[in-house]
Amino acid sequence: MKVLTCSELETSRRDLMLVNRSHPLPDSTVPELAAPDPAYPEILMERRASLLLSACIRAAGGEGQIIPVSGWRSHAEQQAIWDDTMKKEGPSFTRSYVAYPGCSEHETGLAIDLALAAPEIDFIRPNFPYDGVCGSFRRLAPRYGFVERYRADKQAVTGIAAEPWHFRYVGVPHALLMEHYGVCLEEYLDLLCRQELTCTLENGRKVYVSRTDDHTAGQNTSDGCVRQAFCDNAGGFILTRWEGIV
Incomplete structure (x- = not known):
């Protein structure tokens, strides 16, 4: 034993680590990182999550159409995004769409913001619709260990407004179970x-x-x-x- x-x-x-305002990161450990899309080498994720995200996008036929917008962030980068958004958009918008520094899933390397390819992409709220190739990705995501982390009907639980673009790697079977029971990560642990x-x-x-x-x-x-x-x-x-x- x-x-x-x-x-x-x-x-x-740290696949199942809960990270939110009530459960900040316990330390600043940087995971082993890799780029899920070689066309965007600056956007990184934890290596295992990166490989599975790439596989899921390929399976959905989304190569070149689904692109990564933001992956792993250092604490300093998360702080800069918080400060900049607070200055430009104000407290209400910032608290709804940007996690407080030290309380962001992006700092784990397990979260990714995705977008449908377009000439211009909003960094904070990228467009990732529920139909087309993005819909195909959503349907396959749990089989590769990913969940849509911040759904509209879970805002009261997560404290974050709906973010259809934000996906979190939790692994299999957990993503499949979360989908089956219709729960977010907080509810899954409960x-x-x-x-x-x-x-x-x-x-x-x-x-x-x-x-x-x-x-x-x-x-x-x-x-x-x-x-x-x-x-x-x-x-x-x-x-x-x-x-x-x-």
Whole structure:
């Protein structure tokens, strides 16, 4: 039995880390980064998320039509965007569409703002419609571990206005479960506090997901299953167990 402490998990993968005004980033660790689109080498994401975003865009037939607008941001860059938007647009607009520095998913490397290709693109509110190739991307996104993070009907929960362009990598099966239950990340963590969730993947493998508030999480492969644990940055761990992996 290998026991992982929260501090150990915080320095590993952060797929399910909750980041918002109530749950700021615990540190300024910079993930391993890569560009999802070689045409925009300056726009980066966490490497695994970057590879899967590229694969999803290809599967949707969106190469050259779906373009990245903003990915990983340093704390200084997020602060500059906050200050500039506050100066130009005022407090109400800024608080609705720009996360407070230190509380932005962009600082994790797991978030990406996307746009439908156009001669001019609004950096803060890029156009990413629900039809056409963008609609195809949305339908495929959960299969690649992505969710539309800030939906209009979840504003009271997330504290952020609808952002149809902002996608967050949470991984599979979590994106599939969030889509199935119609929940945002905050609600997903709450749901896992109440019950274990089960998901059957396309290959037939079953996955079990639960949450615990224990200070340690076990990772035991003696039963032939594979377990994975992430700190959720909300005082708990998300435990995922896959069956049928050889």
